[in-house]
Amino acid sequence: MDFSLTEDRRMLSDSLSRFLADKYPYDHRAKVAYEAPFHDAALWGEMCEIGVLYALAPEDAGGFGGAGFDITTVFETLGRGLSPAPVLGTLLASRLLTAAGADQASLLDGSVRYAAAIGELDAPYDLDGIETTAEGGKLTGRKSVVYGGNDAEVFLVAAKSGGTLALYEVKAEDADVTGYGMIDGGGAAELFLDGTPGTEVLSDARAALEDALDAGRLALCAEAVGAMDATNEMLLEYLRTRKQFGVPIGKFQALQHRAVDLVTEIEQARSITILAASKMGTPEQAHFVAMAKSLIGRAARLVAEEAIQMHGGIAMTWEAAVSHYAKRLVMIDAQLGDEDYQLERVMAGYAA
Structure with missing residues (x-):
């Protein structure tokens, strides 16, 4: 089998590699990765212009990729450049919005920063252990280690609603967000919800x-x-x-x-x-x-x-x-x- 990159993926990888080499060299990365907002926010828009986020979403969601090899193309390049940019959290949010059939134009162009709030202290990986609840459009609970949440403007929150897991959109300004830097660079956040208003995006989100x-x-x-x-x-x-x-x-x-x-x-x-x-x-x-x-x-x-x-x-x-x-x-x-x-x-x- 031929595992070489397609022309489009090769061009994206080359463009992102040049961007990281020129704008995100090691010395610059070391300065910004460990101090809030734990990446170079001024370069976020430039990275998005390359098409990094569009490559993570399928065409019917406004992107031009979304397949497994689109994800690996972007992230292998980010790994080689040791980029602290909050692309992981954005990927998670994009996948959720795609599943919900929701508009994500502002996510893909980088004008609005999204983060996916899924894991909790007692359930970092296990969906069955989620304790955050939603009732009447109000969310209560705590989300832990939300990647990119330290400077996100919108959170997509997984919460129990009745007998199912649902997905809600919560504005950062309506929640209690405690941002921090991770030990290896980049940012995350704890999200505290106490009767916080949220808009249901997907009723059965498991x-x-x-x-x-x-x-x-x-x-x-x-x-x-x-x-x-x-x-x-x-x-x-x-x-x-x-x-x-x-x-x-x-x-x-x-x-x-x-x-x-x-x-x-x-x-x-x-x-x-x-x-x-x-x-x-x-x-x-x-x-x-x-x-x-x-x-x-x-x-x-x-x-x-x-x-x-x-x-x-x-x-x-x-x-x-x-x-x-x-x-x-x-x-x-x-x-x-x-x-x-x-x-x-x-x-x-x-x-x-």
Whole structure:
């Protein structure tokens, strides 16, 4: 099978790569990713003009993509550039609006910032554990770790309504939002709802929520692949240039073997991400996305740990880009369900 990018996807990837290299180099990223709003808000509009968000939505929703490989194209490039922009939260929101058949023109052009408020403290991944309630258009509860919620203007909130999970649109100005930065850069928020007014967007939203979470997990897998590629390139360059006993340390056979093992892990991660992307929109979507997220949680952590060990002490410093890539790779595992949680989903799929 031919897994090469289509012309449109290649052009989008190239354009986004140039944008990140020119406008979001490492030094700039390090300055903005850890201080509110935890990304460069002034560059958000420029990124949207490239078509990044339009690529995440299908044509009937106003975009020009929306398929699994559109998601991986965008997020692999973002991962390679270590972008802290709140694209993950926007993707989740776009998938939900698409399922609801709602207008999302302002989301896609970047003029209004959306975030999806799904997880809770006691139910970070499990929809069955959601305790937020909606009654008479008023929402009560707390949503935790809402990606991009720190400067979102509109939240799409999953809440129990009667015996079903429904989706509500809540304006940030009507809610209590506590924003904060994540340890690896980028922003999130806690959303507190106490009789907060909300507009129902979708009355039975379980399937849409599951799909949005799967799309987010696939995006994280692709982001990890891009970040692993960049980390490995930095590692190989270091092995070629760092000398010990008068020779580059890359000449040492033990380090060569470890470097080859990392390439194998990265290619396995890339392959299973491609497989998961190909299954989006099919009955097997959840199963293969869970497989990919579980494998990548392990592989990304290994790449991060090995890159730090082979770089030595310099990889623990703030100034070394590899330290920030390693931190992001480790944290990707925790987002939208870690390695163990995804493995349980895979096993449940086989049992069914």
